[in-house]
Amino acid sequence: MRYERADLMTGMVQEGLQALAEGRHGDPFSILGRHLYGDLTVVRTLLPGALSVSVIEIETGRAIAELEPIHEVGIFAGLVGSSAPYRLRIQWPDAVQETEDAYSFPPLLGxxxxxxxxxxxxxxxxxxxxxxxxxxxxxxxxxxxxxxxxxxxxxxxxxxxxxxxxxxxxxxxxxxxxxxxxxxxxxxxxxxxxxxxxxxxxxxxxxxxxxxxxxxxxxxxxxxVASSKPFHWHDHDWMDKQAGDRSREGAMSVYEVHLGSWVRIAEEGNRSLDWVELSQRLVPYVKKLGFTHIEMLPIMEHPFGGSWGYQPLGLFAPTGRYGTPEDFAYFIDRCHQAGIGVILDWVPAHFPTDVWGLARFDGSALYEHADPREGFHKDWNTLIYNLGRNEVKGFLIASALEWLEHFHVDALRVDAVASMLYRDYSRNEGEWIPNQYGGRENLESVEFFKHLNSIIHDRCPHAFTAAEESTAWPGVTKKPEEGGLGFDFKWNMGWMHDTLHYISDDPVYRKYHHGGMTFGMIYAYSERFMLPISHDEVVHGKGSMLGKMPGDQWQKLANLRAYYGFMWGHPGKKLLFMGQEIGQETEWNHDGSVVWDLLDRPEHAGMQFLVRDLNRLYGAEPALQFGDLHPAGHEWAVADDAENSVYGMFRTAQEGYSHVLVMSNMTPMTRHGYRVGVPREGCWDVVLNTDAAIYGGSNFGQSNVWTEQVSAHGKPFSLNLDLPGLATVFLKWRG
Missing domain, CATH: 2.60.40.10 (Immunoglobulins)
Structure with missing residues (x-):
């Protein structure tokens, strides 16, 4: 076949040239780059604004063709007498550029x-x-x-x-x-x-x-464009240790943080700390207070700071608010070197509708459901991922693995799980579509969670997952092969709501709600639970933790200390949101900072000392750890004394050599001579008293107590205790 020069340059592709010039062409490689026609070679390129274009043979560096303009928008073409690799020399109005032709490369992905x-x-x-x-x-x-x-x-x-x-x-x-x-x-x-x-x-x-x-x-x-250069990690020992401890049966005490409002630098425009500064200030702080993990509200890139990260659009990118991805990796590395694990909040439930984001990404409902009865959250004005689509499931699972594998993150806490499990979540009749069996369960989400957790546990032995699931969905922390969703932990929202309701009551009324503090043990081992006092409890007009407490300022602080003592004595992993450890008086403001000036007051510094000592005691006592996940590690010592609002718990280690008695008096009345039965004879030492002077208390109570040969509560021995008002006391059996 004979080719005319004009046809090769323009005629054979005239319609395509116009589409290319107008930005309408869907197959640019069919026109641009190098094309062979028999023994002739044509190179075409699109360079709006260029004055001239030469083709340079890479091996020799010599010009082998001058391309001619064939369209006014800036399309150049020319016959080239060589099939050797080439680059383009482009004369711009104010510069000369040499570069390879993007349209000379073959298909890239395999x-x-x-x-x-x-x-x-x-x-x-x-x-x-x-x-x-x-x-x-x-x-x-x-x-x-x-x-x-x-x-x-x-x-x-x-x-x-x-x-x-x-x-x-x-x-x-x-x-x-x-x-x-x-x-x-x-x-x-x-x-x-x-x-x-x-x-x-x-x-x-x-x-x-x-x-x-x-x-x-x-x-x-x-x-x-992020660098592909690998980060040089220094946490190999940490990663190996976590991979060898898949049971997670030890102490786990989590400090939940919104990084942007932990500390702000008022002298520099009220800015937040960056990743390097956080590694220098947050990590030592958490270490000093004895927390085992930092949990960060979502740090995936998100457009609106007021969402606290819970409406992310960049599921693979650490937010640029605090620095580069390399800085983020440095922060994780510093945490691990300090012996602190890192948990990220992760949001696969929904995404915002910003026009530059995922919404109708290619003009169609690509990541989201097309039908708003499945694809739109009215509560949050966000779109719901279509988990029935393979590519979307793969996108989300790959995001999870990005954080766990490439950034060495230790755990993901999955947000809004309940909203994903139910098709009628926050929807009225007629506003939702039943599943294929006519039910309300979201079967696609169920399979997604099973698959997600199976993949994570297979590929990331160092990592675990936690679910924020606020209903009684069965088997959240059961293995997928046993019919569960496969999470390692579930936030115990019921325990949190019940106990906060109780502790917010005036003590005079607490005897009428005594079961609020004991009910959680009825289901405590139905899942692997974490006890969360999270950011959600100190926003939206709910006030601070201290503000929830009844009474005058002294009683508020004593109530909160007693409640923290009860929480640390109760089975379940622990979580506190920042500011709660110092008894912050105002609710959390994401545009502000923790009110660190409160530490100038002894009673607030005492609250911080208490949290530190509770963490240290929890970490040192096997008896306070074993019962987190095993029923044999917990027994009520006193569960029915509603009249006095007193609670008692035995915590026992697996081997039985370590016993701790946790006594809580939830009224301001001191209880002299309060008798409680114990299983072991000998001396019981008071190892922590939330009423101690160092914590801001009245310093009432005993240092140690010897058993008496008086049976009580079904036990052969008993202790005669003096219980301070609004306080929790930990006693350890010495033998």
Whole structure:
């Protein structure tokens, strides 16, 4: 077949040239780059604003062709008498640039990658999709790829191409709906987004990368090319130790933090601390107070600070508010070197509707359900992930693994699990669609959680998961093979609500609600529980923990100390939100800071000392740990004394050599000569008294008590105790 020069340059692709010039062409590689026609070679390139373009043979460095402008928008073409690798020399109005041609590279992602993405089982999406700095055919650059199966055209835009969607249209890999392009000579730090035309050819708002590993800090919205250079970790011993302790039966005391409002620097515009500063101040603080873990409210990139991170859009990117991804890794490394685990709150339930985010990403309901009865949360004005779609499930699981594998995070606390498990969650009759069996259970979510937890436990032996699940869904912490969801822990929301309701009552009325403090033990071992006094209890007009307590200031502090003592004596892992450890008087304000000046007052410093000593006692006493997960480790010593509002708990270690008696007097009345039966004869030492002077109390009580040969509460021996008012006392059997 004979080819005419004019046809090769323009005629054979005239319609395509016009579509390319107008940013409508969905297959740019069919026109741009190098094309062979028999023994002739044509190179075409799209460079709006260029004055001239030369083709340079890479091996020799000589110019082998001058390209001619064939379209006024800036499309150049020319016959090239060589099939050798080439680059382009571009004359701009004020500079000369040499670069390889983005359209000279072959397809990038392999068939296996594409198959796994479609199947929802590609668990390294953060290193496959998005923006990945790499070398291809000896050329350094960035490979961009994005899932948008229903788009007509997708382009990469950024500072490097003046945010012009015509300049870098991508190649579609139709078997997976993935668009890809390698742009040579780019590197990490570049800002970028994707520009899409929907199936009808309508231009959509430019989108941030769903799999970006770095993002601009809000209110800016661009994605940033993250470095692919591995972080140099120093936590190998920590990771090995966690992998060998899958039972999680030891002490676990969690300090929950909203990083932006833990400490603010008033002298510098009230700014928050960055990751490096947090590693220098937060980590030693948590270590000093004896907490075993830091739990952070979501640090995935999110547009609205007032959501506290619970409406994220960057599920693979640490928020730019506190620094770079490398800084975040440094913070995790410092935590581990200090012996502190890191828990991240993670949100697979929903996402916000911002036009530059995931909503109708390619013009269709891609990540979300199309039907608002399944896809819209009225409570939060957010969209719900479509877990019936393989690619969406794979996206979320890959996000979870990104934090656990690449950032060495120790655990994910999954937010809003109840909203995912029920199709009628917060919906009226007629506002929801039943499952295939006519029920309200969200079967897709159930399978998602089983799959998620199975994958995490298989791939990340160092890690665990916790569910914020506020209903009585059975088997949240059972293994998937046993019919459960597979979480390691569940937040005990019922215990929290019952005990807070009780402790908020005036002591004179507490005898009428005595069961509020004991009811939790009826179901305490139905799941593996964590006792959370979280951020949710000190916002939205609920007041501070101290503000919930009745009485004058002294009684409020004593009540709170007694409650913390009861909590640490009760089975279940512990969690406190920041500020609660110092008895903050005002509720949490995410735009403010913990009121650290309170520590100038002895009674608030005493509250902090108490939390420190409770953590130390919990960590040192096997008897206070074993019963967290095993019924044999807990027994009521006194459960029915409603008239006096007194509670007693025995905590016992597995081997039976360690016994701790926890006594709580929830009225201001001191109880002299209060007799309680005990199983062991000998001396019982008071190892902690929340009424001690160092904690701000009246310092009433005993230091040790010897048993008497008087039976009580079904036990052969008993102790004659003096119980301080509004206090919890821990006694340890000495023998």
């Amino acid at each position: 068939d296996l990658d594409l198959h796994l993405i479609s199947q929802g089982t590609h668990y390294q999406l953060g290193r496959t999709l998005g923006a990945i700095p790499m070398e291809i055919e000896g050329i350094e650059g960035v490979r961009f790829s994005v899932w948008a199966p229903n788009a007509r055209r997708v382009s990469v835009v950024g500072d490097f191409n003046a945010w012009d969607g015509r300049r870098h249209p991508m190649r579609l890999r139709p078997q997976a709906g993935i668009w890809e392009l390698f742009i040579p000579r780019l590197t990490h730090g570049e800002r970028y987004k994707f520009e899409l035309l929907d199936a009808n050819g309508n231009l959509l708002p430019q989108r941030a990368d769903p799999v970006a590993r770095s993002s601009e800090a809000a209110p800016s919205t661009a994605s940033i």
